[in-house]
Amino acid sequence: MRQQTAHAFARTDRSPLGVWWWTTDRWLLGATAILVTVGVLLSFASSPAAAQRIGIDDQFHFAIRQLVFGAGAATIVLAVSMLSPKGIRRAAFFIYIVAIGVMAALPFIGHSAKGAARWLMIGGFTFQPSEFMKPALIILVSWMFSEGQKGEGVPGVSIAFGLYFIAVGLLLMQPDVGQTVLITIAFGAAFWMAGVPISWIMGLGAVALGGLGSTYFLFDHVHARVQKFLSPDQADTHQVTRAAEAIHAGGLFGRGPGEGVMKRHVPDLHTDFIYSVAAEEYGLVFSLALIALFGFVVVRGLYKSMKLSDPFEQVASAGLFVLLGQQTFINVAVNLNMIPTKGMTLPFISYGGSSMLAMGLTLGMALALTRKRPGAYGGGGPFGQAGSFD
Numbered sequence: 001m002r003q004q005t006a007h008a009f010a011r012t013d014r015s016p017l018g019v020w021w022w023t024t025d026r027w028l029l030g031a032t033a034i035l036v037t038v039g040v041l042l043s044f045a046s047s048p049a050a051a052q053r054i055g056i057d058d059q060f061h062f063a064i065r066q067l068v069f070g071a072g073a074a075t076i077v078l079a080v081s082m083l084s085p086k087g088i089r090r091a092a093f094f095i096y097i098v099a100i101g102v103m104a105a106l107p108f109i110g111h112s113a114k115g116a117a118r119w120l121m122i123g124g125f126t127f128q129p130s131e132f133m134k135p136a137l138i139i140l141v142s143w144m145f146s147e148g149q150k151g152e153g154v155p156g157v158s159i160a161f162g163l164y165f166i167a168v169g170l171l172l173m174q175p176d177v178g179q180t181v182l183i184t185i186a187f188g189a190a191f192w193m194a195g196v197p198i199s200w201i202m203g204l205g206a207v208a209l210g211g212l213g214s215t216y217f218l219f220d221h222v223h224a225r226v227q228k229f230l231s232p233d234q235a236d237t238h239q240v241t242r243a244a245e246a247i248h249a250g251g252l253f254g255r256g257p258g259e260g261v262m263k264r265h266v267p268d269l270h271t272d273f274i275y276s277v278a279a280e281e282y283g284l285v286f287s288l289a290l291i292a293l294f295g296f297v298v299v300r301g302l303y304k305s306m307k308l309s310d311p312f313e314q315v316a317s318a319g320l321f322v323l324l325g326q327q328t329f330i331n332v333a334v335n336l337n338m339i340p341t342k343g344m345t346l347p348f349i350s351y352g353g354s355s356m357l358a359m360g361l362t363l364g365m366a367l368a369l370t371r372k373r374p375g376a377y378g379g380g381g382p383f384g385q386a387g388s389f390d
Helices: 002-008 016-023 026-054 061-081 085-109 129-149 156-173 177-193 198-218 220-230 238-250 274-306 311-335 353-369
Strands: 111-113 116-122 125-127
Touching: 026 061, 026 274, 026 353, 061 353, 085 116, 085 129, 085 156, 085 311, 085 353, 125 353, 129 156, 129 177, 129 311, 129 353, 156 177, 177 198, 177 311, 198 220, 238 274, 238 311, 274 311, 274 353, 311 353
Parallel strands: none
Antiparallel strands: 111 116, 116 125
16 A cells, blocks of 8 residues: 555655655654544444433434544644644644634633533534644744744743743633643643753742642632542542443453443543543453554654754644643543543544544644655754753
8 A cells, every 4th residue: 555655656746745745754644544543433332322321313423423523633634734834833823813712702602511611612513722722832832932042032931931821821711620731741841842941940840730739729620530539439430430340341352343331331431531442342452552552653753853953843843742642641541540530532532523623733733843844854953952041
């Protein structure tokens, strides 16, 4: 198949599609395609039980939608990965402005669920603007960090922190502590990779830990989830317990496609707990292979980022891969009951249009920034060598 595709695009082919094919990392592209495909296949396993629980007659209601979302994500990856770094910055600016505007309006026009107003209802579909804000924020703060390094009077660090605090403020208004933690980690990673002094990193880390700790006292749902995690015998842990039973029931090789039983008792099996469905039906071996695939994307992505010569492209692409890796870790850790529950999807795997499309945007941007352009990998070095904030 690869040989046939290579013949379809000769190295001398200067068409936009031909140039894209020979300059894009095809290992990352292939891994992304596998993840999207696995997400669609697993939705066919989880959809009947989820539809029955909610009272939807069409047992493949969620699967068909996920198939459409998967096609949309693939289209976004293809289109966005063709953009130049300048085009990525422009797109990120537009997406950030629109997403922040919608997030600011959510308290008035948003759709509330489970005590939070995070979604906008559009024609029967729910749209979560914060999902699209995340990659756009990473691109913009990386841009500002790189501009600040040039020493040309641009207050890049101040602007980056301003963009970050606006996003965090609106997330906490919803409230969405999980997404706040996620973008804080990604923002901190970009801050560190931009080459800032270690004292700044330590200071930011201390503030972040203090802010995270304060959410335990400020938000009732955070307090309840932490208490449930610390004292499971004194709280209702139905969902986590059922997910753990589903994972255990799968054994090494699983019960078989569509043969899962415990998944029928996991309320959010098609979204936050899709990992437990995969583990029950396909077993531990498949689950570890899925984690390894995510690990491959993150590690290879970071390796490609480290080789880039431009500070913006280096930090931005690395920040996007950190974002993907951290979200994956949080979701799997929740399924394995390693951390308190958070409403965090498994990238490309969990059901959800906003999550699937936004992850397509994230990987599309990362692939665009790591493409082989003239000078892109010339003289690249470790993170932070291109400049300093001293």
